[in-house]
Amino acid sequence: MKILVTGGLGFIGSHTCVELLDNDYEVVIVDNLSNSNIDVLDKIKKITGKQVQFYQEDVCNYMAIDEIFKENKIDAVIHFAGYKAVGESVEKPIMYYENNLVSTLNLCKAMQKYNCKKLVFSSSATVYGSPKELPIKEDFALQTTNPYGTTKLMNEMILEDIYKSDPDFSIIVLRYFNPIGSHSSGLIGENPKGIPNNLMPYIVRVASGELECLNVFGSDYDTKDGTGVRDYIHVVDLANGHIKAIEKTFKDKGIHYYNLGTGNGYSVLEIIKTFEEVNNLKINYKIVERRPGDIAACYADPAKALEELNWEAKLGIEEMCRDSYNYILNSNKE
Ligand code: WQD
Numbered sequence: 001m002k003i004l005v006t007g008g009l010g011f012i013g014s015h016t017c018v019e020l021l022d023n024d025y026e027v028v029i030v031d032n033l034s035n036s037n038i039d040v041l042d043k044i045k046k047i048t049g050k051q052v053q054f055y056q057e058d059v060c061n062y063m064a065i066d067e068i069f070k071e072n073k074i075d076a077v078i079h080f081a082g083y084k085a086v087g088e089s090v091e092k093p094i095m096y097y098e099n100n101l102v103s104t105l106n107l108c109k110a111m112q113k114y115n116c117k118k119l120v121f122s123s124s125a126t127v128y129g130s131p132k133e134l135p136i137k138e139d140f141a142l143q144t145t146n147p148y149g150t151t152k153l154m155n156e157m158i159l160e161d162i163y164k165s166d167p168d169f170s171i172i173v174l175r176y177f178n179p180i181g182s183h184s185s186g187l188i189g190e191n192p193k194g195i196p197n198n199l200m201p202y203i204v205r206v207a208s209g210e211l212e213c214l215n216v217f218g219s220d221y222d223t224k225d226g227t228g229v230r231d232y233i234h235v236v237d238l239a240n241g242h243i244k245a246i247e248k249t250f251k252d253k254g255i256h257y258y259n260l261g262t263g264n265g266y267s268v269l270e271i272i273k274t275f276e277e278v279n280n281l282k283i284n285y286k287i288v289e290r291r292p293g294d295i296a297a298c299y300a301d302p303a304k305a306l307e308e309l310n311w312e313a314k315l316g317i318e319e320m321c322r323d324s325y326n327y328i329l330n331s332n333k334e
Pocket of ligand 1: 084086123124125126176177178179197198199200202214215216217218227228229230268291294
């Protein structure tokens with residue numbers, strides 16, 4: 001089976017390509033390198049010992065996507081490609097709506113033309129906004145608080161309408177919680193360009209000495225210790241959730257939605273403490289004011305994914321903290 005992975009050189013995409021190859025799928029990657037690095041391609045080949053077909057193209061360029069489908073018999077698609085920085089989306093909404101929506105429309109147009117109707121879509125828990133209760137279930141109200149989240153919600157609505165118009169489609173929408181960690185080899189991981197927006201990449205750079213001090217955004221939330229609580233999930237567990245989703249597209253038609261989280265919420269201070277213990281170091285941090293747009297707490301009820309995909313997260317917060325740091329230690333050696 002040949003799987004097209006858009007954004008396949010990115011953080012979650014590259015880990016998913018490794019799991020696909022380890023499960024004997026053929027993989028074709030299309031990535032425009034806007035938020036990824038070409039040397040990840042060799043890392044994927046080194047980890048798996050497998051070949052990968054790569055196209056450096058933008059999914060917003062329809063002709064380029066059409067060419068890929070013309071040259072390859074694609075059996076299913078996993079669509080990661082998209083901009084994903086919440087803060088940037090607030091500053092540049094037109095760029096986010098154009099990129100994240102046109103890419104999905106182009107992809108679905110090509111899929112329909114070439115009769116490829118199995119799609120796994122990378123969505124996000126951000127579509128739930130600030131949940132009224134916890135843990136979050138897939139049938140909770142959907143409400144977004146930033147353009148990035150709204151592009152994810154709009155993409156979900158586009159896919160729903162495509163399925164309604166063509167019931168031959170099999171579409172799996174995966175709503176990620178907070179992916180962190182890296183592959184055990186230390187060869188691939190999360191290394192965003194510029195100053196990291198997210199907690200773990202920032203902690204890792206403080207640990208490596210690249211950044212001076214972590215700002216903890218608020219300690220007056222209604223949570224166990226006043227700091228924000230999130231459902232952190234190991235990126236390898238997340239990648240394996242995509243394998244289960246792809247398997248389901250070959251068994252059932254329809255459109256299905258799944259939370260990919262552990263069901264456990266950890267506070268910022270708990271993450272810092274675990275990271276320090278696991279990696280035997282101290283993280284310099286200070287409490288500052290809340291970050292606008294942040295919510296107090298967010299964690300998943302992952303029961304539906306277990307029941308229908310036979311998937312559940314297996315790696316704990318200690319492995320997430322260890323592997324996140326191991327990746328940076330390894331890449332600083334190179
Ligand atoms: C986690 C916690 C912060 C940085 C975002 C996107 C979401 C998804 C995952 C794509 C919060 C605190 C953070 C820092 C801090 N991305 N924090 N200091 O905001 O839960 O989710 O990434 O789908 O769409 O919104 O993740 O890692 O930014 O924050 O104190 O320097 O860490 O306040 O409580 P978030 P995060």
